[in-house]
Amino acid sequence: MPRYALKIEYDGRPFCGWQTQAAQKSVQGAVEAALARLEPGLPRIGAAGRTDTGVHATGQVAHCDLTRDWNPFRLIEAINHHLRPLPVAVLACAKVEDDFHARFSAHERRYLFRVLARRAPPTFEAGQIWHVRHRLHLAPMQQAARHLIGTHDFTTFRASKCQAPSPIKTLDTVEISVHDVPYGQEFHFALRARSFLHNQVRSIVGTLERVGAAAWTPDDVKTALEARDRTACGPVSPPDGLYLTAVGYAKDPFANLDEQAQPD
Incomplete structure (x- = not known):
């Protein structure tokens, strides 16, 4: 499964923070929901930092494993399309090695x-x-x-x-x-x-x-x-x-x- 690194920007005000929490809106949940529109049934994504409720990001980094070999530019466009109208956007995307981990490689x-x-x-x-x-x-x-x-x-x-x-x-x-x-x-x-x-x-x-x-x-x-x-x-x-x-x-x-x- 190809692995991709994503650089993500978000306004933290509508969210309980980065990390998925039951019955609450999270940034992680929003990005995962957008990815699920592209490839259903994917595992959860990992991120470099678990920002708290109301905290923003201009350079958060996450990684995800996909089954399809995406062109990074096309993947950015597709994820951002499904993120609308939430205040979250993928700024950059790159295909990375399988051992890259957004959190543990930082x-x-x-x-x-x-x-x-x-x-x-x-x-x-x-x-x-x-x-x-x-x-x-x-x-x-x-x-x-x-x-x-x-x-x-x-x-x-x-x-x-x-x-x-x-x-x-x-x-x-x-x-x-x-x-x-x-x-x-x-x-x-x-x-x-x-x-x-x-x-x-x-x-x-x-x-x-x-x-x-x-x-x-x-x-x-x-x-x-x-x-x-x-x-x-x-x-x-x-x-x-x-x-x-x-x-x-x-x-x-x-x-x-x-x-x-x-x-x-």
């Missing part, structure tokens, strides 16, 4: 969290950005984020129901930038790691927001990390501003799209 994941700091609420991007009504200060958040870089026990920033076997993770980067928008500022938190704990990104951003608001000091973040205690964490940010933006592989399956995804 060596890094990248997330972006967007925060809008201004009095007026968002209009066009409501539900796609975290809105705070107070000012945030960039430099203290950047200073605080440096305490989190490297290999640590992230128990403080881990959901109580996290099923990961260990709280020890290596956070490669936390880059924070600010961009002017009408009557306010938009802050971007870009995080990169091989893998993340459940709610780790939202817990980190929620805590750093407290530093930006001058409710915490940068050293308070270091103290919270070293406490290895979930109750020491700051507020967990809402899912609105969180995006899975990229998944890294030793061999990028989408590197030669000009050759792989052209129509016959």
Whole structure:
């Protein structure tokens, strides 16, 4: 059975998250339903990250095994046709080796969290950005984020129901930038790691927001990390501003799209 890698974009608001759950609408379920219109009875697809309820993606990666040898361009068109009108789209498709696995072959994941700091609420991007009504200060958040870089026990920033076997993770980067928008500022938190704990990104951003608001000091973040205690964490940010933006592989399956995804 030929195996295909899919790069998927979605708005997470209508879904219970990526993973299929009984009697709830999921992104995985939507993609599987579209594939079933092409080849009924297929096994479930695998994905690089199980994003939570309301979390978005611009670079989710999944793989599927099909019985038919599809032209990747035609497969994109067919899946997207059957996904309408849901806010999910396949951006790219590539035929891959049988041992490729969207989750287990990945060596890094990248997330972006967007925060809008201004009095007026968002209009066009409501539900796609975290809105705070107070000012945030960039430099203290950047200073605080440096305490989190490297290999640590992230128990403080881990959901109580996290099923990961260990709280020890290596956070490669936390880059924070600010961009002017009408009557306010938009802050971007870009995080990169091989893998993340459940709610780790939202817990980190929620805590750093407290530093930006001058409710915490940068050293308070270091103290919270070293406490290895979930109750020491700051507020967990809402899912609105969180995006899975990229998944890294030793061999990028989408590197030669000009050759792989052209129509016959």
